[in-house]
Amino acid sequence: MSTQFGAASTTDDVLAGVDLKGRRVLVTGASAGLGVETCRALAAHGADVVGAVRNLAKGEAATAAVRAAAEASGGSFALIELDLASLASVRAATDALVASGTPFDLVIANAGVMAAPFGRTVDGFETQFGTNHLGHFVFVNRIAGLIREGGRLVNLSSAGHRFSDVDLVDPNYDTTPYDPWQAYGRSKTANVLFALEFDRRHAPRGVRATAVHPGGILETELARHLGEGEVEALVTSLDERNAAAGLPKFQLKTIPQGAATSVWAGVVASADDVGGHYCEDCHVAEVHEGESMDGVRAYALDPEKAKALWARSEELVGETF
Template identity: 40%
Template structure:
């Protein structure tokens, strides 16, 4: 498999913060949409991009909560959108297009993790629907604005959850197999990574480049609310008092460190002319050798990405399936 998964040796690392990444970058006149941009990594991403001069738009399911969260970011717009509601996604995208603005940065950050079985109104499994299909619909709906930027970047939040599962094209929505929360989460995160691969292939001729990001394990963002604290302590992510353990070398990061790779992919000139890659620790991840994949999937924290998450054939198939599922 041909891939651009080659580290750049960017000069940054696991401990780098988003504030450090953005130094020297001027985003004056740029527009950025950040889904989930009112909590956790999303809020930190929005804050740092705003500080560099970007005009921020935050689509949110809870508009009042979002407005309160971004109150310290003057000029930030908040609009209603629910990734599990196709009509609301279409409305948000349509209203943005009607504003006539180009879209320079789209950060598909929002997501849910390891939730009990739920389905959207169309019967799609909720993690796949929210994490992938909702963002697929949003991105394709905003396509004219991305083209109008004459150099746009789309950042898709994946994660090391790719180790739990690939995309099961024969049973995407757990209609014929037992539902397991982390299996569904892994499928959605692999879909996120594959989405960036095919999005980049389709968009590069029009100046649209895409990147998938593993931000690290950030326990205090709310994403882990469905996880058992005892299991998190056993995994070394929480200490005996229930406080998050910080160890960037093991992917246990602060929110500022977690947002760093997103901000780098969205803004860094080091990535000019590149795209369709999976990134972590503020660099492009190396492609794991076949003999190393099993140990990595079992929890090895060495940087790397599984081949199934950057497979161009699977990415093209996923795009076609997603088009059908989102009509």
């Protein structure tokens, strides 16, 4: 596995010299931030990219650069409507994709919300768990048969998974006092566990799955629920924790740097190296505990917990995969 890339690498760095003509990719959350950049980078190298967005008008306006990149490279770009907070929308989108029968080489589950105030999705799930995990769980599983042999799934997780493990007893905060960061952590741990179990189930047919942490990025819409000064306070807290642990200061990334690990894990790294793992800074992360602000927590890579989350998720959405 290549080790030439790191935290400062951009999408253009990791895709330098890579020809993606003939490769078909689906990216959720394609109307802002990391999603737009991920689509642009892949389209610029000749891929046929499908972006899934909640609002088609917003998506059209936000992706002009992606269309230009596709036209210049000989690739293509199209949008589909997908609201991950509505299982009816998820099922409508997947029904249309399955009916078309056109396969994908890569699915990047990029969309998400962070530190949202307490709320519920259309189907009654806690907003972050319902959107970040359950919406993608149903979406990806319903189109899993479209992922070609040799294809991959990349789930965007976060360092936020270190905030909390999943809670399979009260996933929707029916009785637990709500904390937005704890809820975010639960959903991001779920993203890792989902990738782990998806990889176990689909590796025998040559389809692999991995989870990635893009890094800390301020310019995306992910931070829209944070109040004035809250981001700065969070960075200060992380710096203090790192200093106490003898670690360097927390480094923010640009959007091209943040999207680099997704495309690296999706098309550059060896499938056997990244399959069933959690990646950050364009490499497979090690298991770290305690106050460490890098690496992955062991509970996020627990295969039995991954199986249990899958079963609980099926129960919650009323659909078996």
